[in-house]
Amino acid sequence: MISLSYYIVFAISLYIIGLYCLATKRNMIRLVLGIEILMNAAHISFIAFAAYVSPGMVDPLAHSIVMVSIGLAGAVSAVGLTLVVYAYRHYGTLDVRELRRLKG
Amino acid sequence: MFPLPLEILLLFTVTTPAAGWAGEKLHRRSICALYAASGLTASGIALSQMFTQLSSGQPFPASNDTLFSAVFKVDTLGIFMATIFTVVGLAATIYSIKYMEKDSGTIIYYTLLMAMISGLTGIVFAGDLFTLYVFWELMSIASYVLVAFRKEEWEPVEAGFKYLMMSAAASATILFGLSLLYGMAGTLNFEGLAATLGSSPPNCWMYVAALFILVGFGVKTAVFPLHTWLPDAHSAAPTPVSALLSGVVIETGVYALTRTFFTAFASTETRLFILLASLSVLTMFVGNVTALLQNDLKRLLAYSSIGQVGYVLAGVAIGTELGLTGAVAHIFNHALMKGTAFLCAGAVVYKLGSRRLDEMSGVGRRMPVTAAVFAISLFALIGMPPLNGFASELTLVTAAVQADASWLGVALILNSVISAAFYLRVLRTLLQPVSSEKVEKTKEAPFLMLLPMCALAVLILIFGIWPDQLLRFAQQAASNLLGGR
Numbered sequence: 001m002i003s004l005s006y007y008i009v010f011a012i013s014l015y016i017i018g019l020y021c022l023a024t025k026r027n028m029i030r031l032v033l034g035i036e037i038l039m040n041a042a043h044i045s046f047i048a049f050a051a052y053v054s055p056g057m058v059d060p061l062a063h064s065i066v067m068v069s070i071g072l073a074g075a076v077s078a079v080g081l082t083l084v085v086y087a088y089r090h091y092g093t094l095d096v097r098e099l100r101r102l103k104g
Numbered sequence: 105m106f107p108l109p110l111e112i113l114l115l116f117t118v119t120t121p122a123a124g125w126a127g128e129k130l131h132r133r134s135i136c137a138l139y140a141a142s143g144l145t146a147s148g149i150a151l152s153q154m155f156t157q158l159s160s161g162q163p164f165p166a167s168n169d170t171l172f173s174a175v176f177k178v179d180t181l182g183i184f185m186a187t188i189f190t191v192v193g194l195a196a197t198i199y200s201i202k203y204m205e206k207d208s209g210t211i212i213y214y215t216l217l218m219a220m221i222s223g224l225t226g227i228v229f230a231g232d233l234f235t236l237y238v239f240w241e242l243m244s245i246a247s248y249v250l251v252a253f254r255k256e257e258w259e260p261v262e263a264g265f266k267y268l269m270m271s272a273a274a275s276a277t278i279l280f281g282l283s284l285l286y287g288m289a290g291t292l293n294f295e296g297l298a299a300t301l302g303s304s305p306p307n308c309w310m311y312v313a314a315l316f317i318l319v320g321f322g323v324k325t326a327v328f329p330l331h332t333w334l335p336d337a338h339s340a341a342p343t344p345v346s347a348l349l350s351g352v353v354i355e356t357g358v359y360a361l362t363r364t365f366f367t368a369f370a371s372t373e374t375r376l377f378i379l380l381a382s383l384s385v386l387t388m389f390v391g392n393v394t395a396l397l398q399n400d401l402k403r404l405l406a407y408s409s410i411g412q413v414g415y416v417l418a419g420v421a422i423g424t425e426l427g428l429t430g431a432v433a434h435i436f437n438h439a440l441m442k443g444t445a446f447l448c449a450g451a452v453v454y455k456l457g458s459r460r461l462d463e464m465s466g467v468g469r470r471m472p473v474t475a476a477v478f479a480i481s482l483f484a485l486i487g488m489p490p491l492n493g494f495a496s497e498l499t500l501v502t503a504a505v506q507a508d509a510s511w512l513g514v515a516l517i518l519n520s521v522i523s524a525a526f527y528l529r530v531l532r533t534l535l536q537p538v539s540s541e542k543v544e545k546t547k548e549a550p551f552l553m554l555l556p557m558c559a560l561a562v563l564i565l566i567f568g569i570w571p572d573q574l575l576r577f578a579q580q581a582a583s584n585l586l587g588g589r
Contacts (some may be wrong), residue, residue, distance in 0.1 A: 015280060022273055031269055038276035042283050049287035062286060065234050069279060072241045076272045079248050083265045090258040100264045 007048035014041035026083040026092050028087060039073040107178050109147040109154065109186060113222040116143025120218055122528045131208060138199045140214045141194060144221065146211030148190040155183050177231030181432065185228040185359055188436055191353050191563070192443045193221040195556035196344035199297055199447055202552040203344055203454060213253060213342075220246035220348065233282050233292040236360060240278070242322075243273055244374060251341040256268030263333075263340035270333045274323035281316030284309060285368055294367045296483040302370040312478045314369050314376065318361065325357030326410050327417065335394075338406035339459070343450025346402060350409040351443035358416050362428070365420070366585050378422035381512055388519040395526050403450045404526060405442065406536045408485065411523055412438050414538035415516060419500045423563035428582035430499035433575055435566065437484070437492040444560040448474050451549035451557065454536075456542065461533050463542065468534030470546040470581060473554055475534050477561045482527040485565050489521045492564050495571035496578075503568050 019043060021034035042064045050062035084094070091098050106114065120140055127135030158180060195218060204210050223243030230236035248271070252264025267497040272477070286292055288309060289300040301310065319330070326334040334354070340345045369376065389408030419431025451474045452467055453459050468475030484491035487498075497520065504513035538544055548554075567574050 011280075011283075015421050016274075016299055016344065018276070021271075022269070028265070035269070035272045038273055039279065041277035042276055045280060045283035046286065049283060050145055053287060054288040059290070061291075062283075065292075067288075068234075068238060068253065071243075075266070076241070076248075076275070078246060079245055080265075083248070083252055083261060083268060086252070086255045086261045087265055099265065100198065101262060 004048060004052045004087060011041050011045035011048065014044060017041075026097055028084045028096050029081070031096060032077050035080065036049050036073060036077055039069065039076075043100065072088065106165065106226075107154070107176055108235065109150040110222060110225050110229055112143060112147040112150055112174075113225055113460070115220065116140065116146075117215060117218040117222050121211055125213065133205075134201050136211055136214050137197055140218050141197045143218060144190055144194045144197060147188070147225070151183060151186055153191060155187075158183065163405055175231035175235050176229045176548065177294065178229050179581075180577070180584045181193065181267070181359075182228040184432065184436070184577060184581045185526075186225045186453035187357075188439045189221055189224045189228075189352055191473075192348060192439050192560075193217070193224075193232075195443060195447065197349050199347075199450070199553055199556045200342075200344045202550050203450060204342065207254065207342075212252070212364055216250050217345070217348075219243075220250065220353075220509075224356055228359060231284065231294060233294070233297070233364065235276075236363075237278060237282060237366060240356075241275060243353065243356070244275060247345075247349060250345045253342055253345070260340040260382065267333045267337040270323050270330070271285045274320045274330075276325075276382045277316050277495070278320030279318060281313050284316065284438075285315040287382055288313070289368070296365075297368040297581040298370065301368045305329075305373035306369075306371045306373060306375075309477070310369065310371070314365075317364055318379075319362045320366075321357045322383075325354050325361065325417070326387070326391075327383050327413070328390050328410075331390070331410050333385070334410060335403050335406040339400060339402035343402070343453065346406070346450070347443045347446035350406060350446055351439040351441075354413055355416065355439060357437065358413065358420060362420050362431070362585065366423075366495075377421055377423060380417060381509065384414045384421050385512065386414075386419035387411070387417060387469075388515060389522075391521050392522045396522070398526075399409060399461050401453070401530065402446070402459055404461070404530065405445055405449055408523060408526070409438075411519060412442065412485070414519070414573045415497065415500060418512050418516060421502065422500075422503050422509060424436070424503055424507050424514065425500065425579070425582050425586055426506060426584060427503035428580045429575065430496055430503050432581050433499060433571075434493075434496035436574060436578070437496045437564075440485045440560055440564050440567070441481050441493055444477060444557060444564065445485065447531045447557045448478035448481060449552070451553050452478075454553070455546050455549055458542075461530065461560055465533050465540075466538035467546055468531075469538055470543060471548050474549050474557070477554075477557045478534065479531055480561045480564055482531055484568065486524045486527050490565075492571065492574075493569035494568065495575065499575065563566045569583055 018037035046062045046066050050059045053059050123139035179240035198284045226239030248268045252260045254260045321332045388411050395407035416431045419427045486495040487493040501513040
């Protein structure tokens with residue numbers, strides 16, 4: 001059986017990739033995808049722990065949590081993409097750097 | 105099976121569109137709002153029954169704690185918070201009848217408003233962290249859409265997108281922190297967490313999980329380096345929504361933080377004290393000093409919310425029973441004060457059509473009732489003695505001094521003084537002689553807007569003059585929280 005630490009390292013690196021995406025990308029759709037990557041990092045971590053938390057069995061609690069959470073992530077990206085559409089209608093671009101009119 | 109108030113709220117959330125549709129057919133658009141308001145009233149009645157049941161010492165019928173069901177655990181703190189949500193939510197709903205009159209899609213608006221309030225109530229009733237997370241997302245998603253509700257203008261869309269990005273990233277961070285907690289404890293139940301992690305000596309993963317959860321809830325709470333979305337979102341949203349966001353939603357972040365820190369991270373608390381305390385001081389100063397520079401009334405109030413959250417966090421950081429009492433009481437008072445202030449600001453903006461302070465001089469002379477109510481809420485926010493802000497701020501300062509953290513108390517008092525500068529500036533602007541033509545033509549706000557404002561102002565006065573009942577309730581909630589270890 002593969003050691004748990006590999007999974008944790010994988011989940012944390014996925015999380016860092018998501019944060020990197022949020023910090024550097026300019027396209028708003030990519031930002032929404034960045035959020036999805038972040039959520040999936042958390043899901044992977046849950047699933048990995050589910051196999052190790054109680055020895056000899058896979059804990060169904062974590063799996064049900066992830067199932068619900070995937071639905072929530074879908075709802076968030078739906079709202080996010082809707083806002084991208086409206087932002088595109090107002091600004092005529094998908095570049096997030098143009099969304100700089102609010103100040104103070 | 106959900107607790108009764110939550111069940112009523114969810115039922116009304118789902119059926120509000122039907123009521124709205126019937127209202128459109130009958131050409132009475134207010135039916136939808138009245139339906140939502142009646143739902144909130146019904147839930148408030150159910151809450152008060154739960155409270156009498158709880159205070160008479162009767163146990164609740166145990167929820168069916170099977171592995172796959174949502175877990176709820178109602179205690180004094182939960183009922184206390186839910187009462188705030190119901191009161192401010194009811195005021196915002198009634199206020200919306202007039203304020204949102206000219207907007208299209210009000211059916212969706214009221215549905216989302218109810219969804220947000222049910223999400224909030226679910227958060228405070230949750231008995232495990234994942235149930236809390238699900239309701240957290242319900243509240244968050246509803247609030248993203250509500251912030252960007254006036255999608256035909258650029259400002260709400262930009263603010264909404266910014267808010268969604270930061271807040272959704274924060275939600276993912278919370279989920280990651282929860283997965284770490286789950287990996288360590290094997291459960292996400294508050295009692296289970298307190299039993300397994302709360303008593304064991306802290307290891308390094310505990311601090312990692314605590315960091316993830318602090319950052320995650322900190323974004324919603326607008327703790328200092330993570331506060332940048334707040335002034336945009338709170339000023340771009342329709343005013344009743346701003347009142348709810350500023351008065352209630354950001355406090356939920358503090359609630360969730362407190363709940364997790366006093367159960368799962370109880371053993372790390374002494375080391376986290378310095379971190380939380382310094383964050384709270386920074387938050388206060390940044391919020392209040394930046395508010396001094398604002399020329400937009402709603403942005404000013406939004407920044408002052410950041411400052412007020414700093415006060416609440418200071419109470420949490422102190423972590424004694426008195427400190428938590430102050431924090432919980434200040435959450436209640438802040439919801440009342442900031443709710444009233446935002447509703448008054450909204451009335452001025454509604455009538456005048458501008459949010460700029462320099463175009464507002466003299467509005468108070470044309471809208472005397474609004475100005476009077478506004479003055480009450482602003483004085484309460486400063487912490488003037490006969491009003492409710494004083495009692496809770498005093499409790500916080502006393503707690504800081506008793507816990508040998510006088511510097512926190514000094515920072516609190518200093519910030520009250522700084523905040524007085526800009527609150528009084530708003531008042532002075534309202535009471536200046538009338539300067540422009542536009543102000544000259546302004547009339548008093550309509551009755552349906554004045555009603556919730558005045559009701560909240562009366563509550564401010566009542567809890568200011570007789571704070572004992574409130575403080576006793578808050579103390580019960582605080583000892584409840586500490587006893588939950």
